[in-house]
Amino acid sequence: MKNLDGSKNGRRFYGHGIPRVKLAELAGKLIVVEGADGSGRSTQIARLVDWLETSGHATVQVGLKRSSLVSSELEKAQHGNILSRTTLSLFYATDFADQLDNIILPALKAGFIVLADRYIYTLMARDMVRGMDEAWLKNLYGIALEPDAVFYLSVEPQELVQRNLSKNATLDYWESGMDLGLSRDMFDSFVKYQTAMQGAFRKLQKTYGFTIVDANRPVGSITKELRKKIRALLAEK
Amino acid sequence: MKTFAELNFPGRLIAVEGLDGSGKSTQIYLLKRWLEAEGIKVYFSEWNSSELVKSATSKGKKRELLTPTTFSLIHATDFADRYERHLLPLLRAGYVVLCDRYIFTAFARDVTRGCPPEWVRGIYGFASQPDLTMFFKTDLEVSLNRILEGRPKLKFFEAGMDLRLSTDPYESFRIFQGRILEQYIAMTDEFKFVVLDANENVEKQQVIVRKLVSEQIDLKKFKRRSPLPLPPAIQPENKTHEIEGDLAAA
Numbered sequence: 059m060k061n062l063d064g065s066k067n068g069r070r071f072y073g074h075g076i077p078r079v080k081l082a083e084l085a086g087k088l089i090v091v092e093g094a095d096g097s098g099r100s101t102q103i104a105r106l107v108d109w110l111e112t113s114g115h116a117t118v119q120v121g122l123k124r125s126s127l128v129s130s131e132l133e134k135a136q137h138g139n140i141l142s143r144t145t146l147s148l149f150y151a152t153d154f155a156d157q158l159d160n161i162i163l164p165a166l167k168a169g170f171i172v173l174a175d176r177y178i179y180t181l182m183a184r185d186m187v188r189g190m191d192e193a194w195l196k197n198l199y200g201i202a203l204e205p206d207a208v209f210y211l212s213v214e215p216q217e218l219v220q221r222n223l224s225k226n227a228t229l230d231y232w233e234s235g236m237d238l239g240l241s242r243d244m245f246d247s248f249v250k251y252q253t254a255m256q257g258a259f260r261k262l263q264k265t266y267g268f269t270i271v272d273a274n275r276p277v278g279s280i281t282k283e284l285r286k287k288i289r290a291l292l293a294e295k
Numbered sequence: 296m297k298t299f300a301e302l303n304f305p306g307r308l309i310a311v312e313g314l315d316g317s318g319k320s321t322q323i324y325l326l327k328r329w330l331e332a333e334g335i336k337v338y339f340s341e342w343n344s345s346e347l348v349k350s351a352t353s354k355g356k357k358r359e360l361l362t363p364t365t366f367s368l369i370h371a372t373d374f375a376d377r378y379e380r381h382l383l384p385l386l387r388a389g390y391v392v393l394c395d396r397y398i399f400t401a402f403a404r405d406v407t408r409g410c411p412p413e414w415v416r417g418i419y420g421f422a423s424q425p426d427l428t429m430f431f432k433t434d435l436e437v438s439l440n441r442i443l444e445g446r447p448k449l450k451f452f453e454a455g456m457d458l459r460l461s462t463d464p465y466e467s468f469r470i471f472q473g474r475i476l477e478q479y480i481a482m483t484d485e486f487k488f489v490v491l492d493a494n495e496n497v498e499k500q501q502v503i504v505r506k507l508v509s510e511q512i513d514l515k516k517f518k519r520r521s522p523l524p525l526p527p528a529i530q531p532e533n534k535t536h537e538i539e540g541d542l543a544a545a
Contacts, residue, residue: 077409142379148372159362197417
């Protein structure tokens, strides 16, 4: 960053942020890739890491349910499907905050490029679809740092179904929104749920302004687009 | 923030707040014993006790890897779990719910740790105001002495060591508790705490607690329905076990 003054390097938290963090010190870049399962997120992130590291950038990866603090408990809770929605929402927020505090912020301080496999938007969209209060969510995730770039890999639900089935031969319970009781038929539920999720993402896009990437296309052309945008971002300094 | 009575819940929620060593747990325990003996439907819930969240909390505390933000959120998760799965259904079912610490503990502690007050309050926005909140107010020295007398081994977060107030856990604990007390005092009017003099002896305090509760809550509305009849096969003289409801009559 050129500016040592936090107010000038454009870094900000969405809301109240994390206590005692000096924004001006966060010299690295935070790049988020969002999208449903089957949107090609992991593939694209793996390719970006390869490319960035080959070009001499140090990278760190984070993602949902990967915190050392609560990931195993969260897994267990989800498996038993015993938590009510506010609890599950706060549990995920804890998982996110742990990675923000202990991985993302220190890595940015050390000048790393942090690649986040999903960020607060997926968490918010899931909760919105489940009827949680948006103002409440906005306050909760006011701890989050505004990323340098957010790419939302958008894929039509009908195409997502095909990709998930060809990969796993089954649909994930949560990615199908089965807890919502939209339909007893998993295929139906998946399509309905993913359609609702896309609606929530469109709504969030208006507030948070992320880049929507048409991910119905072949892997290579998506990578090309992402690289081009990230190259421009890295050239900014 | 509305109380459960104002929200037309059939049940009522009573919370106790105060510093460690204020004697609030003793008082709420004695209150529980009395209410049970009166045949009231009563449920007791403790801070930081949700089974599922507990393992994560204790892991975080043991490894000293909690930050002010994660400390706050993991306790909010614990509270939400108890609130949604226990407190709310019981309040719907007409119970008198007793809480040893409620959201005000989080407000006091998290803000002392540096979390923004509006953020913390926003997170607990799903919780309603207790019908009675008793704040057991001691002089700082009294509660410190009660805890520190035996020179117990203070835990890292309990002593507020994460705030780097002092390298000595006892000194850190003193400063930390002092700041929490300030937060409680600042919240007293806003959240309508009833302040009790917790320097007094246990019995005197309990008389006041019981009086407050019976003034605030029309207890006869919360009685269990008549005790369950015993199965016909059992003769009275052969009775080997008591049923909860019978305790009141005994």
